[in-house]
Amino acid sequence: MLLPPGLSLSLQAERPLLPVRPRSPPRAPFCFSARRLRFHRQHEFFEDGDIHRHLYLQDILTNVTEVTERSKVSEFSCHIVGCCQVFDTLEGYEHHYNTLHRNMCSFCKRSFPSGHLLDTHILEWHDSLFQIMAEKQNMYQCLVEGCAEKFKSSKDRKDHLVKVHLYPSDFRFDRPKKAKSSIKHSKPHSKRDVSMPMDVNVETCEQSQADSMEICPSESTENPTQLASGPIPSVQEKQLYKSRIPSTVCFGQGASRGFKSLKKKA
Amino acid sequence: MRVLTGLFTSSLADVRMEAARCLHELSHSNDPAVAEACLPATSYLLTYLSGHSVEFTELCVYTLGNLAVESETVRKQLLPQGIIPALASCLQSPHVAVLEGLGYLLPQLLQATEDPATILPLVLDSALPLHMLRLVSSNLELGMGVAVEFAWCLHYVVCSHVNNGLLISQGIVSTLVLLLLDLASAVVEGATEGLELLLCPVLRCLSNLLAEDEPESCKVQMQDERLLVAVFLFMQRFLQQHPFLVQECLWLLNNLTADEPIFCSALLTLDLLPALLQLLPCSGTVTLLALTVLCNVAEKGPAYCRQLHQKAVLPSLLSTLALSDAQVVGQSLELLHLLFLHLPEAAADFLSQAGLQALAQHRDNPPLQERVRALEERYLQPAAATPVSPIRASAAALPS
Numbered sequence: 001m002l003l004p005p006g007l008s009l010s011l012q013a014e015r016p017l018l019p020v021r022p023r024s025p026p027r028a029p030f031c032f033s034a035r036r037l038r039f040h041r042q043h044e045f046f047e048d049g050d051i052h053r054h055l056y057l058q059d060i061l062t063n064v065t066e067v068t069e070r071s072k073v074s075e076f077s078c079h080i081v082g083c084c085q086v087f088d089t090l091e092g093y094e095h096h097y098n099t100l101h102r103n104m105c106s107f108c109k110r111s112f113p114s115g116h117l118l119d120t121h122i123l124e125w126h127d128s129l130f131q132i133m134a135e136k137q138n139m140y141q142c143l144v145e146g147c148a149e150k151f152k153s154s155k156d157r158k159d160h161l162v163k164v165h166l167y168p169s170d171f172r173f174d175r176p177k178k179a180k181s182s183i184k185h186s187k188p189h190s191k192r193d194v195s196m197p198m199d200v201n202v203e204t205c206e207q208s209q210a211d212s213m214e215i216c217p218s219e220s221t222e223n224p225t226q227l228a229s230g231p232i233p234s235v236q237e238k239q240l241y242k243s244r245i246p247s248t249v250c251f252g253q254g255a256s257r258g259f260k261s262l263k264k265k266a
Numbered sequence: 267m268r269v270l271t272g273l274f275t276s277s278l279a280d281v282r283m284e285a286a287r288c289l290h291e292l293s294h295s296n297d298p299a300v301a302e303a304c305l306p307a308t309s310y311l312l313t314y315l316s317g318h319s320v321e322f323t324e325l326c327v328y329t330l331g332n333l334a335v336e337s338e339t340v341r342k343q344l345l346p347q348g349i350i351p352a353l354a355s356c357l358q359s360p361h362v363a364v365l366e367g368l369g370y371l372l373p374q375l376l377q378a379t380e381d382p383a384t385i386l387p388l389v390l391d392s393a394l395p396l397h398m399l400r401l402v403s404s405n406l407e408l409g410m411g412v413a414v415e416f417a418w419c420l421h422y423v424v425c426s427h428v429n430n431g432l433l434i435s436q437g438i439v440s441t442l443v444l445l446l447l448d449l450a451s452a453v454v455e456g457a458t459e460g461l462e463l464l465l466c467p468v469l470r471c472l473s474n475l476l477a478e479d480e481p482e483s484c485k486v487q488m489q490d491e492r493l494l495v496a497v498f499l500f501m502q503r504f505l506q507q508h509p510f511l512v513q514e515c516l517w518l519l520n521n522l523t524a525d526e527p528i529f530c531s532a533l534l535t536l537d538l539l540p541a542l543l544q545l546l547p548c549s550g551t552v553t554l555l556a557l558t559v560l561c562n563v564a565e566k567g568p569a570y571c572r573q574l575h576q577k578a579v580l581p582s583l584l585s586t587l588a589l590s591d592a593q594v595v596g597q598s599l600e601l602l603h604l605l606f607l608h609l610p611e612a613a614a615d616f617l618s619q620a621g622l623q624a625l626a627q628h629r630d631n632p633p634l635q636e637r638v639r640a641l642e643e644r645y646l647q648p649a650a651a652t653p654v655s656p657i658r659a660s661a662a663a664l665p666s
Contacts, residue, residue: 018530018567019569021568021569021608029636030637032561032600034561034562036477036521036525037473037520038427039473040426041425045513046425048513049510051510052510053418053463092279095279095319098317098318099279099322102317113310113313113316114317144348145352146351164346165309166346168271171309173275
């Protein structure tokens with residue numbers, strides 16, 4: 001093996017440092033003393049660079065093009081058993097899947113906008129140990145990601161969400177259980193009644209007729225008209241869904257990447 | 267808004283999307299009252315940031331950005347509602363469109379006028395800075411746009427000087443140094459399209475971090491002479507086209523050479539001095555900073571002054587003395603003082619190059635006259651020059 005000549009020299013290629021004279025304070029009237037400069041965000045030194053950035057941003061904003069036309073594909077339906085929604089764009093399908101099927105509770109078919117909310121829901125509604133544990137310690141986790149607080153009851157958590165996190169009092173992804181459910185530390189009925197109207201914005205639900213998924217099956221059967229207007233054919237078929245399909249099976253980030261590359265090709 | 271929020275949280279994907287478009291449309295209003303009317307929707311907008319629909323998330327991000335620009339009330343509500351952790355998880359999105367949106371939203375928060383004390387501690391406590399750093403240094407994968415926006419975010423954080431010690435302990439300095447070396451390689455290869463947009467905030471971050479009170483932690487990471495070469499490559503490349511970058515480069519050069527003899531020494535042994543002297547005829551800030559760097563070098567002692575002298579710093583100084591900017595002339599006088607102090611023969615050469623005449627024009631200028639007189643009295647008396655004349659003769663023989 002042939003190596004360039006002088007290669008070994010560069011192993012010790014430490015440059016000789018010129019001898020340094022110890023620093024002495026400047027003698028008046030001279031005042032120079034080497035120092036590192038730090039500039040605060042509003043310093044005038046930044047003016048030229050900031051102007052350049054400003055022009056760049058302006059340029060971007062004026063050149064923003066309208067929403068790109070989505071490439072159409074031949075119609076296809078959602079592959080989830082029982083869901084017969086039909087799509088003609090991959091993006092529409094992707095959004096549908098992420099909204100309805102990605103974070104769905106396999107027990108009660110409710111859909112959640114994030115894995116965090118789904119996990120919290122499953123723990124509180126379908127974990128049989130949860131109620132027992134909740135009697136001994138604070139188990140109701142705050143719904144805000146990044147907040148580690150836990151509470152004795154969902155009511156306490158709601159108060160916390162409203163007071164500390166400025167959440168709306170009718171936050172829709174925090175519905176309490178119906179009275180028939182087995183919350184042990186349930187409050188007197190009068191109190192519960194006070195809290196109920198805050199929870200579900202009944203008026204809005206009925207006006208929009210767009211709420212079927214958010215309501216758990218027991219409620220849905222009480223409201224068959226509402227359900228009929230939704231895209232989902234029936235509760236029975238919904239029971240067959242396999243929720244939270246692992247990404248390794250067919251969906252997840254890999255699928256999203258697939259969407260992207262297809263879009264590029266088109 | 268009640269109805270719209272209901273639709274926005276409905277289980278019909280299409281309806282949800284249309285409601286998001288409505289909210290986005292509303293957020294474009296210049297009337298802060300409209301932004302405040304959207305307050306009931308922010309908790310949902312934030313909740314949806316952890317979703318997976320690219321276009322939907324993107325809409326939510328831009329809507330939040332628009333609302334945050336418009337109203338302090340909105341910004342004040344977003345913080346307790348958990349926008350910082352929501353952003354930290356959203357920043358892990360693999361989608362450029364979402365990241366670009368975040369590159370729009372995040373600066374709105376970081377630049378907010380009311381802020382540093384309220385927002386920045388929360389940002390620093392979160393994983394945001396590390397995510398930003400990752401996105402800045404992976405510029406080739408994600409496109410320049412994303413890297414540029416997050417580099418500015420980092421700049422806004424760093425130049426607020428809230429807790430830069432924390433960032434330094436997270437290794438931000440060495441990451442930025444490596445990034446600058448990469449960018450310098452790109453300059454060498456001629457790929458400089460839009461590079462100045464990224465360089466500017468990166469240079470600023472590094473300069474400000476080097477100026478932190480605890481430079482010990484930086485010191486270890488910074489002893490890399492290649493950085494010096496990179497800075498000069500940038501200046502050479504952008505001097506004509508984007509002169510504003512030269513002063514940003516010189517700021518970094520000052521902070522490197524102020525306390526580190528190794529960089530002063532490298533500046534001389536790598537023969538970068540002529541390039542630095544060429545910057546002196548530029549105007550204002552650039553000239554002043556270039557002179558300051560020269561002072562940093564001269565301050566390190568006789569060995570450094572000898573090199574400066576041999577590489578013809580005096581003729582350049584005679585030119586800057588002819589300028590009318592009092593600050594520039596003042597800094598030139600400081601440099602002359604350091605040179606004469608450490609290298610008496612430089613004073614003799616200055617005399618022989620008609621230095622006294624150059625000084626004379628500033629004798630009556632109040633901010634300068636004291637220093638002019640001090641130079642003349644201490645170093646430039648004809649009597650003082652005589653004993654060193656043999657040295658002067660040898661120095662004058664050097665090509666200059």
